[in-house]
Amino acid sequence: MFTTRPEITGTFGVVTSTHWLASSVCMAMLERGGNAFDACVAGGFMLHVVEPNLVGPAGEVPGIFYSARTKKIEVLCGQGTTPGGATLDHYRSEGLSMIPGNGLLAAVVPGAFDAWMILLRDHGTMRLREVLEPAIYYAQTGHPLLPRISNVIANMKDFFQTYWPSSAQTYLPGGAVPEGGKLFCNPVLAQTWTRLLAEAESAGSDREAQIEKARKVFYQGFVAQAIDRFASQTEVMDESGTPHKGVICGDDMARWSASYETPLQYQYGNMTVSKTGPWSQGPTFLQVLALLKHTDISSLEADDPRFVHVLVEAMKLAFADREAYYGDTHFVDVPISALLSDDYNRARSRLIGDRAFNQLSPGVIPGYEAQVSRVVASLERLSPQTALDTPVSAMDLANRAVSARRGDTTHIDVIDRWGNMITVTPSGGWLQSSPVIPELGFGLNTRAQMFWLEEGLPGTLAPNKRPRTTLSPTFLLKDGAPYMVFGTPGGDQQEQWQLILFLRHVHQGLNLQEAIDMPMFHTQHFPSSFYPRARKPGNITIESSVGSAMMDDLRSRGHQIEESEPWSIGRLTAASRDTDGLLRAAASPRLMQAYAVGR
Numbered sequence: 001m002f003t004t005r006p007e008i009t010g011t012f013g014v015v016t017s018t019h020w021l022a023s024s025v026c027m028a029m030l031e032r033g034g035n036a037f038d039a040c041v042a043g044g045f046m047l048h049v050v051e052p053n054l055v056g057p058a059g060e061v062p063g064i065f066y067s068a069r070t071k072k073i074e075v076l077c078g079q080g081t082t083p084g085g086a087t088l089d090h091y092r093s094e095g096l097s098m099i100p101g102n103g104l105l106a107a108v109v110p111g112a113f114d115a116w117m118i119l120l121r122d123h124g125t126m127r128l129r130e131v132l133e134p135a136i137y138y139a140q141t142g143h144p145l146l147p148r149i150s151n152v153i154a155n156m157k158d159f160f161q162t163y164w165p166s167s168a169q170t171y172l173p174g175g176a177v178p179e180g181g182k183l184f185c186n187p188v189l190a191q192t193w194t195r196l197l198a199e200a201e202s203a204g205s206d207r208e209a210q211i212e213k214a215r216k217v218f219y220q221g222f223v224a225q226a227i228d229r230f231a232s233q234t235e236v237m238d239e240s241g242t243p244h245k246g247v248i249c250g251d252d253m254a255r256w257s258a259s260y261e262t263p264l265q266y267q268y269g270n271m272t273v274s275k276t277g278p279w280s281q282g283p284t285f286l287q288v289l290a291l292l293k294h295t296d297i298s299s300l301e302a303d304d305p306r307f308v309h310v311l312v313e314a315m316k317l318a319f320a321d322r323e324a325y326y327g328d329t330h331f332v333d334v335p336i337s338a339l340l341s342d343d344y345n346r347a348r349s350r351l352i353g354d355r356a357f358n359q360l361s362p363g364v365i366p367g368y369e370a371q372v373s374r375v376v377a378s379l380e381r382l383s384p385q386t387a388l389d390t391p392v393s394a395m396d397l398a399n400r401a402v403s404a405r406r407g408d409t410t411h412i413d414v415i416d417r418w419g420n421m422i423t424v425t426p427s428g429g430w431l432q433s434s435p436v437i438p439e440l441g442f443g444l445n446t447r448a449q450m451f452w453l454e455e456g457l458p459g460t461l462a463p464n465k466r467p468r469t470t471l472s473p474t475f476l477l478k479d480g481a482p483y484m485v486f487g488t489p490g491g492d493q494q495e496q497w498q499l500i501l502f503l504r505h506v507h508q509g510l511n512l513q514e515a516i517d518m519p520m521f522h523t524q525h526f527p528s529s530f531y532p533r534a535r536k537p538g539n540i541t542i543e544s545s546v547g548s549a550m551m552d553d554l555r556s557r558g559h560q561i562e563e564s565e566p567w568s569i570g571r572l573t574a575a576s577r578d579t580d581g582l583l584r585a586a587a588s589p590r591l592m593q594a595y596a597v598g599r
Contacts, residue, residue: 001510001514002517003513003514003517004513004517004589005513005517005586005587005589005596006513007511007512007513007514007584007585007586008584008585008586008596008597008598009582009583009584009598010582010583010598010599011417011581011582011583011599012030012417012583012598012599013027013030013036013039013414013415013416013417013583013598013599014413014414014415014575014583014584014585014596014597014598015027015030015039015043015412015413015414015575015585015596015597015598016412016413016573016574016575016585016586016587016594016595016596016597017043017047017410017411017412017413017573017587017594017595018047018051018054018410018411018412018489018571018573018587018593018594019046019047019050019051019410019593019594019595020593020594020595021046021050021138021143022043022044022046022047022050022051022410022412023043023587023594023595023596023597024595024597025039025042025043025046025134026039026040026042026043026412026414026597027039027597027598028042028134029042029043029126029130029131030414030416030417032126032130033125034124034125034126034130034131035123035124035125035416035418035420036065036414036415036416036420036421036422037065037119037120037123037124037125037414037420037422038120038124038125038126038130038131039414039416040063040119040412040414040422040424041116041119041120041124041131042126042130042131042132042134042135043412043414044061044112044116044412044424044426045057045116045131045132045134045135045193046134046135046138047410047412047426048135048189048429048442049135049138049139049143049186049189050138050143050146051146051149051410052149052186052430052431052442053148053149053152053407053408053430053431053432054407054408054409054410054427054430054489055112055407055409055410055426055427055428055429055430056428056429056430056431056442056443056445057110057112057113057189057192057429057440057442058107058110058112058113058227058428058429058434058442058443058444058445059110059111059112059426059427059428059429059445060078060079060080060108060110060111060112060115060426060427060428060445060447060469060471061076061078061079061111061112061115061116061424061425061426061427061471062075062076062077062078062079062276062280062424062425062469062471062472062473063075063076063078063115063119063422063423063424063425063473064076064263064274064275064276064422064423064473064474064475064485065119065123065420065421065422065423065475066419066420066421066422066475066482067123067420068418068419068420069123073263073274073475073477073482074260074261074262074263075260075261075262075263075274075276075277076115076118076119076258076260076424077111077115077258077259077260077261077276077279078111078112078114078115078116078258079108079111079279079280079447079466079467079469079471080108080109080110080111080256080445080447080466081108081109081252081256081328081464081465081466082108082109082448082451082461082462082463082464082465082466082467083107083108083109083246083247083248083249083252083463084249084251084252084463084464085247085248085249085463086108086247086448086461086462086463086465087461087462087463088453088455088460088461088462090247091105091453091461092453094240094242094244095240095242096240096453097453098382098452098453098531098532098533099448099449099451099453099461099531100238100239100240100244100446100449100531101239101433101446101449101530101531101532102238102239102432102433102434102446103236103237103238103239103240103243103244103246103433103434103435103446104231104234104236104238104244104245104246104248104434104435104444105238105244105246105247105448106238106434106445106446106447106448106449107231107246107247107248107434107444107445107446107447107448108248108445108447108448108466108467109248109252109253109256110227110253110428110429110444110445111256111258112426112428113215113218113219114215114218114219114256114257114258115258117211117214117215117218117258118215118257118258118260120211121208121211121212123420127207127210128197128200128201128207128210128211128214129197129201132193132197135193136190136193136194136197139185139186139187139189139190139193139441140185140187140190141183141185142183142184142185143183143184144181144182144183144184145178145179145180145181145182145183145184146180146593147180147181148180148591149180149184149431150177150178150179150180151180152431152432153171153172153177153178153431154177155432156171156431156432157172157177160172161175163236163237163243164236164237164435164436166435166436166437166438167431167435167436167443169436169438170186170188170431170436170441171431171436173185186441187441188438188439188440188441189440189441189442190441191441192223192439192440192441192442195222196214196217196218196222196223197214199213199214199217199221199222200213200214200217201213215257218253219253219254219256219257220250220253220254222439223440224250224253224254225250226437226439226440227248227250227253227437227440227444228248228249228250228253230246230437230438231245231246231247231248231249231444232245232246232249233245234246234435236434236435239531246444248444261276261277263275263276263277263475264276264277264278264282264283264286264336266286266289266290266340268289268293268506269506270478270479271476271477271478271483271506272476272477272478272480273285273286273289273474273475273476273502274474274475274476274477275472275474275475276471276472276473277329277336278325278326278327278329278332278334278336278468279326279327279328279329279466279467279468279469280326280468280469280470280471280472281319281322281326281468281469281470281472281492281494281495281529282472282474282495283322283326283336283339283340284315284318284319284321284322284495285472285474285495285498285499285502286340287317287318287321287339287340287345288311288314288315288318288495288499289499290339290340290341290342290344290345291314291317291318291345291348291349291352292310292311292314292349292503293342293345293349294345294346294349295310295314295349295352296310297310297311297503297507298507300507301508302503302504302508302510302518303518303546303550305549305550305553305554305557307503308521308540308542308550308554309354309356309554309557309559310352311499311500311503312356312521312523312525312540312559313351313352313353313356313357314349314352315495315496315499315523315525316357316360316523316525316526317348317351317352317361317363319492319525319526320360320361320362320363320526321339321362321363322468322526323360323362323375323379323526323527324362324363324368324371324372324375324376324458325339325362325365325368325371325458326458326459326468327458327459327468328465328466328467328468330465330466331462331465332458334458335365335367335368338365339363339365344363344365347363348363354557355557355558356538356557356558356559358525358537358538358558358560359537360376360379360525360526360527360535360537362375362376371456371457371458374456374457375457375458378452378454378457379527382527382533407427407428407430407431407432407433408427408430408489408490408491409425409426409427409470409471409488409489409490409491409494410425410426410427410489411423411424411425411426411473411487411488411489411571411573412424412426412573413473413485413486413487413573413574413575413585414485414575415485415575415576415577415583415585417581419482419577419581421475421482421485421575421577422485423473423474423475423485423486423487424473424487425471425472425473425487425488425489425494427471427489428445428446428447429442429443429444429445430443430446431443433446434446447467447469448461448467449467449530449531450467450468450469450470450529450530451465451467468529470490470491470492470494470529471494472487472494472495472498473485473486473487474486474487474498474502476502481579482577483576483577483578484574484575484576484577485574485575485576486498486501486502486512486572486573486574486575487572487573487574488570488571488572488573488588489571490522490570490571491528491529491530492524492526492528492529492530493522493569493570496521496522496523497520497522497569497570497572498572500515500520500521500570501515501516501572501574504518511584511586512574512575512576512584512585512586513586515574515586516570516572516573516574516586516587516588517588517589519542519543519545519546519566519569520542520543520569520570520590521540521541521542521543521546521569522540522541522569523539523540523541524536524539524541525537525538525539536560536562537560538558538559538560539559539560539562540554540559540560540561540562541562541564541569542554542561542562542563542564542569543563543564543565543566543567543568543569544563544564544565544566545566545567551563567589567590568590569590570588570590571588571590571591571594572586572587572588573585573586573587573588573594573596574586574587575596583598585597585598
């Protein structure tokens with residue numbers, strides 16, 4: 001089968017990420033004797049520099065990893081919680097019925113930095129200086145700016161200059177849009193990391209002591225203090241059409257820390273799939289597999305219209321359950337065992353017929369009837385037509401245009417020669433969605449937009465609660481042995497594209513690059529996790545390279561087909577390890593920036 005690139009193979013180490021410079025930095029750490037965790041941390045900080053439209057230092061990162069030392073698979077939870085002041089009463093008093101997707105009100109505690117630090121402390125081997133130096137170098141001396149980022153900045157120019165002057169100072173040097181392909185610097189960010197590193201190293205020569213000091217500096221020292229001042233003293237224009245201050249403060253940061261969790265697992269044939277818990281959308285992947293067990297999906301070819309139809313129908317059902325049940329399990333009782341049970345999914349799979357089922361229909365678990373009814377009623381009131389057809393001011397329309405240019409996400413997979421494996425999906429803190437904090441060179445995240453300002457829902461806003469994030473890497477065991485790590489940017493599409501990769505690899509036997517290169521698709525049938533929470537009932541968005549026969553067949557089944565340009569959907573990356581130690585890696589050619597490297 002034709003592929004755009006070879007599937008990378010080797011035995012020393014493989015890395016794959018959404019930017020070639022991040023992949024190269026990860027590989028450099030392995031070459032210098034570091035392990036997969038050292039490499040991943042260095043790559044994560046690099047992505048803040050080279051993909052600021054997709055991730056920033058104040059973002060978040062979930063990960064799943066296997067340690068050859070501990071022989072355990074664990075979840076790294078770098079998803080920050082809402083501030084203590086994030087109450088329904090406060091947001092309603094601001095005249096809001098939905099949390100804006102940009103500005104300061106949507107900020108949660110920055111989670112990524114602490115997650116990187118505990119991963120480096122507990123499982124890495126390198127010093128903080130070693131993993132930070134590449135990011136500092138490229139922020140200070142410059143990196144070739146992706147044309148796509150230049151276009152984002154150009155679209156934001158007037159807004160930055162009018163409403164977010166601190167962002168204009170960083171991203172419009174000399175008042176001009178930086179040119180794609182030319183060197184772009186963020187010296188203030190370089191200064192932030194240089195200062196943090198100096199303070200960390202003042203703790204002495206012990207590696208772990210330096211990391212602990214870095215955590216304290218970020219969450220209680222000058223970084224937290226700058227965030228506190230900016231959020232409490234600066235009114236920032238957002239999508240509501242009205243400027244607002246933030247509610248995040250230094251105390252919120254000081255009280256929070258990243259953590260490890262046991263992954264949620266599901267057995268599918270000889271594969272054990274590990275995902276993050278229902279504070280993410282990760283369990284939808286498992287629910288789809290539980291539904292597909294009761295279909296003929298395993299006998300279908302990847303280019304068969306019925307393969308697309310059955311998979312999309314299963315995803316509609318699983319994502320409807322996401323809306324009805326998922327949330328932070330410290331606040332919400334999620335019946336995940338029932339949602340993954342054979343009896344439940346056997347009954348639900350009967351809804352997958354020959355025609356598209358275009359309702360949004362969560363299943364009803366006994367004891368949750370009232371909750372499901374509240375969710376369905378809520379979604380009916382907040383339909384996309386209601387959200388988008390209401391008359392609005394020119395200012396509000398302009399801000400909605402800014403929202404449409406929201407950021408996306410990044411991804412890294414690493415496997416080293418010792419068998420350590422990690423997959424992470426860093427995101428948040430996009431340059432186009434929250435203004436730069438002048439002393440730091442980066443802005444806050446906007447993940448709280450995933451909450452509802454309505455009582456009684458799994459996703460209802462509350463203080464100190466994790467948003468139901470879309471970020472969701474995947475870890476596989478094959479016949480009980482650690483086998484494969486993969487993921488993608490893409491918001492609500494992350495699980496969908498990963499499922500396509502998984503099924504093509506497992507059922508059709510395609511190698512990683514073949515599975516990634518074939519035409520991609522997804523559905524937007526269910527509500528978006530992002531402001532303004534719109535949906536497209538019955539939708540399948542599909543690359544036109546599938547051919548007219550495929551699209552005509554899907555239309556005949558009742559699907560609403562939206563054609564996308566070839567090579568425009570998905571940014572998948574993946575890496576695997578055979579039992580004999582042979583390593584493999586692949587990356588999507590789409591957007592022409594993700595790369596797999598290894599030897």
